[in-house]
Amino acid sequence: MGANLFANYGEAVAVILFGIGFSNLLLQKNLIKKIIGLNIMDTAVYLFLAEKGYIEGRMAPIVVDGIQSVDAYINPIPSGLVLTGIVVSVSVTALMLSLTIRLYRRYHTLDLDEISTQLKKEGR
Amino acid sequence: MTRIRPDEEVKKGFAARFHNWLYGAEDPVCGHVEMMPQKEFIEEENSILERQKEKEELRKHIYDTEHNREIRVFRVFYKVMSVIFCISLIGVLLVTVSNLPSVGTAERPVNNEVSARYIEKGIQETGAVNIVTGMILDYRAFDTFGESNVLFIATCTVLILLRLDGDSKQKEDAEANDRIYEPKNDIILQKIARILVPLIIIFGIYIILNGHLSPGGGFSGGAIIGAGLILYLNAFGFAKTERFFTEKTYKWICFCSLSFYCIAKSYSFFTGANHLESGIPLGTPGAILSSGLILPLNICVGLVVACTMYAFYALFRKGGF
Amino acid sequence: MRFFTYLCLGFLVLCAVSVTFSKNLLNSILIFMSYSLVMSIIWLLLESPDLAITEAAVGAGVTSVLFFVTLKKIHAIKREGDDGHDQNKTG
Numbered sequence: 301m302g303a304n305l306f307a308n309y310g311e312a313v314a315v316i317l318f319g320i321g322f323s324n325l326l327l328q329k330n331l332i333k334k335i336i337g338l339n340i341m342d343t344a345v346y347l348f349l350a351e352k353g354y355i356e357g358r359m360a361p362i363v364v365d366g367i368q369s370v371d372a373y374i375n376p377i378p379s380g381l382v383l384t385g386i387v388v389s390v391s392v393t394a395l396m397l398s399l400t401i402r403l404y405r406r407y408h409t410l411d412l413d414e415i416s417t418q419l420k421k422e423g424r
Numbered sequence: 425m426t427r428i429r430p431d432e433e434v435k436k437g438f439a440a441r442f443h444n445w446l447y448g449a450e451d452p453v454c455g456h457v458e459m460m461p462q463k464e465f466i467e468e469e470n471s472i473l474e475r476q477k478e479k480e481e482l483r484k485h486i487y488d489t490e491h492n493r494e495i496r497v498f499r500v501f502y503k504v505m506s507v508i509f510c511i512s513l514i515g516v517l518l519v520t521v522s523n524l525p526s527v528g529t530a531e532r533p534v535n536n537e538v539s540a541r542y543i544e545k546g547i548q549e550t551g552a553v554n555i556v557t558g559m560i561l562d563y564r565a566f567d568t569f570g571e572s573n574v575l576f577i578a579t580c581t582v583l584i585l586l587r588l589d590g591d592s593k594q595k596e597d598a599e600a601n602d603r604i605y606e607p608k609n610d611i612i613l614q615k616i617a618r619i620l621v622p623l624i625i626i627f628g629i630y631i632i633l634n635g636h637l638s639p640g641g642g643f644s645g646g647a648i649i650g651a652g653l654i655l656y657l658n659a660f661g662f663a664k665t666e667r668f669f670t671e672k673t674y675k676w677i678c679f680c681s682l683s684f685y686c687i688a689k690s691y692s693f694f695t696g697a698n699h700l701e702s703g704i705p706l707g708t709p710g711a712i713l714s715s716g717l718i719l720p721l722n723i724c725v726g727l728v729v730a731c732t733m734y735a736f737y738a739l740f741r742k743g744g745f
Numbered sequence: 746m747r748f749f750t751y752l753c754l755g756f757l758v759l760c761a762v763s764v765t766f767s768k769n770l771l772n773s774i775l776i777f778m779s780y781s782l783v784m785s786i787i788w789l790l791l792e793s794p795d796l797a798i799t800e801a802a803v804g805a806g807v808t809s810v811l812f813f814v815t816l817k818k819i820h821a822i823k824r825e826g827d828d829g830h831d832q833n834k835t836g
Contacts, residue, residue, distance in 0.1 A: 302523035310791075311521045313754045319514035320761045326506040332770055332815070336777050339808070340761055343784055350791050355535070356528035360792040361555040362639065363547060363709075370540045371530070373555065377539050379793045380560045384571045386799050387643050387729065391578035393808050394736045397815045398585045401740075404819045421487055556795050631798070639794030647802035654810065733807050740814040 310351040317344035331403070331410045335396050342389045346382045353378035551706035551715030552636035560641075561718045561725075565689045568642075572685065572725055575732045576678055582736060588743035608661070617659035624652035632726040636715045642725030649726065650733025657734075662742060671745040674731050681724035688717055746790075753787050774812045781805040 305312060321344060324337025353375035361376040400410070407415050434440055525532050542559055552558030560568050632645030657665045707714030738745055760780040767773040781804030788797040 302519070304524060304526050305518065305522035307526045308521050308524060309751070310527055310754065311524065312518060313758060315517040315521055316514060316758060317761055318517070319510050320758070320765065322513065323506065323510040324765055326510070327503065328765070330770070332812070333764070333773060336764055336773060336812075339777070340764070340780070343781070343804070346796075347784070347787065350788065350793055350796065351527050352534050353793075354528060354791045355530050358792070360639070360794055361543070362794075363553050363555065368544055368547065370543050373543055374792050375535050375539045376542060376555045376559055378534070379556050379796060380564065380567075382793075382796055383556070383560065383641075383643060383799060384567055386796070386803055387647075388571060388574055390803050390808055391575055391732075394582055394740075394811055395578055397811055398582045398740070401815060401818050402585055410819065417487060421483065554795075556793075640798055641795060644795065644798040644802055647799065647807060651802060651806050654807075736807070736811060737814065740811060740818070 308351075310354075311348055314344045314348035314351065317341075317347070329411050329413065331400050331412060334412075335393065335400070338396070339389065339393060342385070342392075346385055349378045349382050349385075547709045550718065551709055552718055553709050554636050554638065554641070557636045557641045557722070558715065558718065561636075561721050562716075565721070568721075568725060569685055569689060572682060572728045575728055576682060579678075579732050579735045579739075582739050586739045586743055610659070613659045617655055621652050621656045621659075624655065625649055628652060628726075628730070632722055633712060633719070635722040636718050637710065637712070642722040643729055645722075646726035646729025647733060649730035650737075653730065653734040654737045657738065657741075666745070669734070669745070674735060674745060677727050677731050681727050685721060685724050688721065750787070750790055753783055753790070756783050757787070770816060774809060774816070777812070778805050778809040781809070 318341055321337045321340035325334050328334050355374045358374050361373045407418055546555045546558050550558035550562040628645045628649035631640035635641035704716045706716050760776050764773045764776050785797050785801040
């Protein structure tokens with residue numbers, strides 16, 4: 301165990317959230333709770349990425365007063381990556397929810413065990 | 425003229441008897457070789473029912489998930505292994521985190537010369553005061569282009585899955601179902617929406633246009649405009665919204681925005697990193713009309729995001745635009 | 746300021762755990778909405794204002810609205826006075 305566990309408390313919380321989201325995805329029976337678990341995993345990863353770019357004591361990456369030295373701003377690159385990620389996560393959630401609606405219309409249940417049992421009975 | 429003899433006389437005469445003796449009284453072929461009409465195969469109803477019942481019982485026994493011991497053991501095993509796996513995953517990742525360099529220090533491999541270049545030469549090369557916007561729309565414009573395409577593809581996929589065509593019965597059912605749970609023409613909602621929707625849309629436009637000067641940009645502004653359109657749809661119903669936002673509108677907006685973005689930036693695939701100067705001057709940093717191509721690209725991205733958010737909501741609610 | 750960061754991160758973990766153990770679907774989506782909002786505040790504490798605006802508009806706005814519309818389509822929202830008509834899909 302290294303020494304930085306309590307200094308990196310933000311990243312530790314991000315990892316714990318990732319684990320909680322993942323266990324939601326595996327263990328819940330209801331499909332909607334699984335989708336919420338996937339969303340929690342997504343946001344945990346973004347938190348981890350944004351923590352990478354943070355430098356203590358410096359300002360947000362918007363140039364003020366013409367100060368352009370490297371020591372005045374935090375790292376802007378992880379921020380840009382996460383910005384794309386947040387919008388893509390909305391698309392993924394919308395796609396999964398529409399699949400859930402179609403599944404419900406066909407099988408009239410949201411429980412994954414019952415759906416797989418009905419699938420087996422139909423012979424697929 | 426010979427007299428026509430009646431039939432019975434002919435049959436008793438010498439010619440007929442001779443013919444019968446010679447060839448036999450009946451044709452040996454006729455009536456014995458062709459296929460006769462069969463008796464209809466009617467199975468008794470009882471045996472059909474019995475067979476069906478047997479099949480049903482067999483199936484119930486095979487796919488019985490309640491009393492099947494293997495399935496029960498597997499379910500318990502799955503739950504235990506999932507919990508163990510998640511806990512060990514968290515443990516391994518925590519050990520990794522504890523060995524990473526401290527958050528908040530400046531001496532890290534992440535802060536290398538790339539970010540130094542972006543911060544130091546940002547304004548001179550892109551003209552944008554907001555370094556992040558300048559980065560995602562000028563230095564790394566391909567990522568944003570790919571992401572706008574991802575939004576468009578997601579909308580197309582949701583369209584395939586959830587669309588109800590034309591005047592089918594499904595569409596009527598869906599609309600009837602939709603109105604059960606909420607009252608039509610809610611007065612409070614309409615009066616508030618009349619005030620709020622213009623404010624929301626103006627705020628969204630402000631955020632998009634000021635993307636290179638202050639926090640914000642195409643994504644946030646587009647999401648806010650999309651939210652304003654959703655509020656309008658909720659307050660006033662589908663009929664009024666279709667007066668200005670139909671499928672044709674969506675198609676044209678997305679097509680024009682994505683093509684403009686593509687033409688403006690994608691030729692660099694073929695010319696290497698030496699892309700042509702766009703001819704739009706960089707201007708003074710701090711003014712709205714500055715930073716070259718970033719302002720039109722922000723508008724394109726904002727329009728695509730706004731249309732996408734509204735399209736998701738309309739497809740979920742109604743199955744169409 | 747550090748104490749405020751600890752508080753926000755603790756609230757995040759609390760929200761995530763209570764989403765796991767909640768029995769009502771509507772409740773878990775509301776808790777997810779507040780999780781998204783507190784996440785937006787944490788982006789501000791990490792000095793990224795772009796992310797904060799985007800997460801507030803998208804996470805606590807559009808994603809949660811899509812969840813609610815899905816719940817409505819699968820008949821999982823109970824009205825007052827509904828007695829056993831629609832099948833209860835919660836939990």
